[in-house]
Amino acid sequence: MKIAVASGKGGTGKSTFAANLALSLSKSNDVVLVDCDVEEPNLHLFFDAEHEESEVTVPVPVVDPGKCTFCGKCGDFCQYGAITVLKDDILILMDLCHSCGGCRIVCPYDAITEVPRVIGKVRDSQPDEHLRLVTGVLNEGETHAPVVIQMAKALAGSTPTPAGAVFEHQFRELVCSMADVTIYDSSPGIACPVIETVEGADYVVLVTESTPFGIHDLELAIGVVEKLGIPAGVVINRSDGLDEMTEELCRRHSLEIIMRIPFDRRIAGVQNRGGLFSQDMPEWQGRFTDLYHHIRETGGGGA
Ligand code: SF4
Ligand code: SF4
Numbered sequence: 138m139k140i141a142v143a144s145g146k147g148g149t150g151k152s153t154f155a156a157n158l159a160l161s162l163s164k165s166n167d168v169v170l171v172d173c174d175v176e177e178p179n180l181h182l183f184f185d186a187e188h189e190e191s192e193v194t195v196p197v198p199v200v201d202p203g204k205c206t207f208c209g210k211c212g213d214f215c216q217y218g219a220i221t222v223l224k225d226d227i228l229i230l231m232d233l234c235h236s237c238g239g240c241r242i243v244c245p246y247d248a249i250t251e252v253p254r255v256i257g258k259v260r261d262s263q264p265d266e267h268l269r270l271v272t273g274v275l276n277e278g279e280t281h282a283p284v285v286i287q288m289a290k291a292l293a294g295s296t297p298t299p300a301g302a303v304f305e306h307q308f309r310e311l312v313c314s315m316a317d318v319t320i321y322d323s324s325p326g327i328a329c330p331v332i333e334t335v336e337g338a339d340y341v342v343l344v345t346e347s348t349p350f351g352i353h354d355l356e357l358a359i360g361v362v363e364k365l366g367i368p369a370g371v372v373i374n375r376s377d378g379l380d381e382m383t384e385e386l387c388r389r390h391s392l393e394i395i396m397r398i399p400f401d402r403r404i405a406g407v408q409n410r411g412g413l414f415s416q417d418m419p420e421w422q423g424r425f426t427d428l429y430h431h432i433r434e435t436g437g438g439g440a
Pocket of ligand 2: 198220229238
């Protein structure tokens, strides 16, 4: 089963929830946790272990000046404005290139070839016998987050490898390469990387907190999962028991509140030390396991 963990905004405790869920479920399942927050991956801070890594590349065009006639066809074709053809020169802005390959196809003189450009990496580690962590890392300044997310999900074995992509590193044989549960930790917000992350998931857990900003951003995130038609439930983090507005929003969207994590000094203390409260407070492992069974029974029917 594939569970995506998302939130409309940062700072709700989404990654902490994903890490606690993964740790708890790994006591009785093979779990792969995929850090899809590729611009700021942080799950490795909870699960420190040696990793192997492979670069993620995208194909970008290069022009053979000996063949180019500066006819301008490639520039006219590129809808992203990545190619400017001058009278006797041609400029390619790699940051704008979406690696569609169209300019190579339309060039009548075979002047364009493609070379790989490194945009990030994927890392694979096994912090525990039944827990594997796959991390996508986007290089600073790059904009192709969805490509790195696709590669991380493919490395996790939960989606096919994207067309034309190869892992340059031969990853070692992993103990739990076939997971019972795959957990995708998404980036916050509702932009393209979030869509790429939750796509293909059997269930989405939306982590929120009962503040006016939290409720506003939760509503945006609910809109995304409703559009994608993926079953979802809400986790209220740092709940002080006064969650009426969140409850009302969930009622309006027929969404179940599947867990409340209270505002609790012990939990805050563990988290301030960078720990996972389900480790220090083992009663939570049972709660996360019950939550998983509830998700299976009520929403995410995936294998
Ligand atoms: S289409 Fe080919 S020949 Fe024409 S400007 Fe582009 S690279 Fe040069
Ligand atoms: S590969 Fe596509 S996006 Fe990139 S420069 Fe060529 S036409 Fe533009």
